[in-house]
Amino acid sequence: MEQIESRLNDMSIISNDDSKWGWSLTDLYRNALSFYKEKAGKAVQFTYEDNLKLVAFSQQALHGPITSVELPPLGAFDVIGRDRRVAWQNLGTITKTQAMEGFIDLLDRSCAAFKPYVEAIKKDREEKERLSQEQERRRAEQLELERQQEINRKLLDEQKSREELQKRKLQDALNQQTYVQFRAYAEKQYPGNPEQQAVLIRQLQLEHYHQYMQQLHAQISTEQNEKLNCQEASNEVVANSAVNADVSLSPKENSQCDVKEECESEDMDSDGFPPIQAAQMWTKPDIDLFKTEVAAGKGEGIIKVGHGDIVTVRVPTHEGGSCLYWEFATDGYDIGFGVYFEWGKSSSNEVQVQVCDSDDEEEDDDDEVELQQSNDIESGGNGVTNGPPSPVARFRPPISSVVPVYRRECQLEVYVGSHSYPGEGVYLLKFDNSYSLWRSKTLYYRVFYTR
Incomplete structure (x- = not known):
């Protein structure tokens, strides 16, 4: 025990x-x-x-x-x-x-047969429970479906009731407007027979309602088509404007262009020259592709802008062109950029690159007009010198500011710009690295014109 x-x-x-x-x-x-x-x-x-x-x-x-x-x-x-x-x-x-x-x-x-016997009973019980739960789930889904169908049926009935009510109101309004005419017509058709007159009036009223609805649908369809045509015309105008803005860029690049700034121009000389129109500048993201194309020779080229240096790219206007375009990007760091226009016929039709450091530009009064004295690339210079011009400057061609010099984050995306020719002269594209004491910048640039 x-x-x-x-x-x-x-x-x-x-x-x-x-x-x-x-x-x-x-x-x-x-x-x-x-x-x-x-x-x-x-x-x-x-x-x-x-x-x-x-x-x-x-x-x-x-x-x-x-x-x-x-x-x-x-x-x-x-x-x-x-x-x-x-x-x-x-x-x-x-x-x-x-x-x-x-x-x-x-x-x-x-x-030894007891345990398999119990497991078989357990599996059978679990299967029955699963089937019961499945049936319960299906029953719940069926009830939910029936409930949703009932809700939809009620909503549909309410909508039909509202539509029928609106239809009756519209028919009543139309019948009130035409009843006198239809009754007079019915009396002429069936004189002395009120029953036939009532039948004819109802037929005329029903036919008038259908004609009114057909005209209403046709009017709505016409208005929708007009709106669609106006939208298509507007899109076509926008597309044509984008194409005319830059005939040398692909449609994909045009779609990615994001206009970022419009620089107000200022006259630098006397009133004898017309005012400078605003330049357009935007960016595009495919910077690696742009650098590859420039490095492969599909453009002007690559310039090493030393620390403290200012590079000026002189681009004369072309007799067969009407607009100048420029593109540029750098490796690793930003750079200052601005555009000026030198009035007068150029002695050469070739694109020229001039490199000088900031000290040389401040001291060299015999070679070119002092443009950078009044330029602050952090705040945007206008290229206009204050005070009386030097004796040499009096004999130099007048220069107008197109785009003030600002530091551009062109190491992140390609900066693109365009400007319509204001007249005959030379564009001065300034790439300013004078603020950098230690770093040189690798510049990739490309300039071209369109007719």
Whole structure:
């Protein structure tokens, strides 16, 4: 008896071992008892001792200890009954829960078919639960679908009711306008016959309503077509304007151009020259492609702008052109940029590049007009010198500012600009690195004109 109690006390509670069985203790014991009653002596053979213990466990689980039950006396030759009571008595005072655990444990150890039997029942139960949940889900979806259909049906009925109400209101309004005419016409057609007159009036009113609706739909369609045509015409104008703005750029580049600034021009000389129009500047992102094309010779070229230097690219106006375009970018760092226009015929039609440092430009009064004295590339210079001009400057061609000098972040994207010819002269494209004390800049640039 002590061995049996020790065995049961050391057992884990099977109802909590979900990873092994996945059952509650009561359900598992119920299935174990059914298996024993169905299979014992038929498909499964148990030893006599195991049968006695299984019967004792089942009695203990059902009634409790043998001392708490009044049992009838046994016959003199009932050996099996006496052995079963002895086995039951040996269980002592173990609880019903421990008795169920003992029954399951003993059945599992003595019969290899028990565990597969329980697993099969478990799978069947899970499949039934899954099917039940699936049916419940489908039922819920069906109910939701029916509810949504009912809502849509109500909305559709309400819409039809509103449309019918609007139709009746419109018909009533039209009938009030035409009733006198239609009645007079009906009286002439069917004199003395009110019924035929009423039928004819209703037919005329219905026909008039349909004609009115056809005219209304035709008018709406015409207005929509007009709006569409206006939009297409507007888009065509915008596209033509973009193409005319730069005939040398591809449509893709034109679509990426972002106009960033319009610089106000100022006259630098007397009133004898016309005012300078505003220049257009924008950017495009394909900087690597641009540098590759320039490096391959598809453009003016590459210039090394030293620290403290100012590079001036002189571009004469072309007799067959009407607009100048420029593109430039740098490696790694920004650079100052501005555009000026020198009035008068150039002695050469070639593009020239002049390089000087800021000190040379300030001291060289005999070679060219002082343009950079009044330019602050951080705030934008206008290229106009203050005070009286030097003796040499009086004989130099007048110069007008087109784009003030500003620092441009051309290391990030390609800066592009255009300016319509104001007349005959030379464009001065200034690339200013005078503010940099240590860094030189690699400049990629390209200039061209259009007709």
